[in-house]
Amino acid sequence: xxxxxxxxxxxxxxxxxxxxxxxxxxxxxxxxxxxxxxxxxxxxxxxxxxxxxxxxxxxxxxxxxxxxxxxxxxxxxxxxxxxxxxxxxxxxxxxxxxxxxxxxxxxxxxxxxxxxxxxxxxxxxxxxxxxxxxxxxxxxxxxxxxxxxxxxxxxxxxxxxxxxxxxxxxxxxxxxxxxxxxxxxxxxxxxxx
Numbered sequence: 001x002x003x004x005x006x007x008x009x010x011x012x013x014x015x016x017x018x019x020x021x022x023x024x025x026x027x028x029x030x031x032x033x034x035x036x037x038x039x040x041x042x043x044x045x046x047x048x049x050x051x052x053x054x055x056x057x058x059x060x061x062x063x064x065x066x067x068x069x070x071x072x073x074x075x076x077x078x079x080x081x082x083x084x085x086x087x088x089x090x091x092x093x094x095x096x097x098x099x100x101x102x103x104x105x106x107x108x109x110x111x112x113x114x115x116x117x118x119x120x121x122x123x124x125x126x127x128x129x130x131x132x133x134x135x136x137x138x139x140x141x142x143x144x145x146x147x148x149x150x151x152x153x154x155x156x157x158x159x160x161x162x163x164x165x166x167x168x169x170x171x172x173x174x175x176x177x178x179x180x181x182x183x184x185x186x187x188x189x190x191x192x193x
Contacts, residue, residue, distance in 0.1 A: 054112035055104045056119070057127040066110035075119050076102040079130040088136065103130035 028036075042048075050063045056079065069076075079102035087097040111119075118125040127133065145153075 052110050053105060053108040054110065054115055055106070055108040056111050056115040056129065057125055058105050058108075058129055058133070059112060059127065061112050063110070065113050067113065067116055069104075069109055069111050072111060072116055072119050075122075076104070078119060078122060078124055079103050079128060081130045084130060084132055084134050085136065088139070103128070103134050105129060 047064060048062070051060050052063050052066055053060050054066065055069050081103055082098065084103050085099040087099065089096070115125040115128065124130055
């Protein structure tokens with residue numbers, strides 16, 4: 001900063017700021033308080049913080065970054081992939097049936113702007129469910145599992161290594177390590193259904 005006079009100082013942006021500010025500052029008037037409260041309420045408006053899922057990638061994003069699926073419904077044919085979707089089977093003897101049409105999360109009716117832009121260019125988005133990321137509807141029996149129960153039935157469980165840095169924060173030191181769970185042994189131990 002370069003001083004011009006004892007009262008003003010030039011900042012990095014080239015503007016002159018007044019150094020002679022009174023302390024303690026004067027009490028804010030009602031107009032300023034109203035402006036501050038209004039701007040806070042505007043930023044905390046439902047439209048700014050509400051989130052929803054994307055039908056193409058399943059990612060939860062702010063609603064302001066989403067548009068309706070019907071805007072691109074004629075372009076969704078690029079999301080049709082065979083071998084990705086499968087209807088739920090209740091036992092081993094049930095035949096495998098795939099869902100027809102594009103691979104979407106049909107519980108969502110909106111599309112993330114990035115996914116919509118990729119589809120309009122004729123490309124499949126990188127994180128699209130059609131790229132083998134489709135899971136289907138989670139059965140009710142698995143929705144309410146506790147953490148330990150999830151660990152018991154997981155095919156793979158993961159761990160990662162953290163170290164404490166000088167500021168007291170934690171930092172990941174190594175990649176995540178995945179261990180295969182001995183599921184057949186657990187199935188033999190657990191009581192029959």
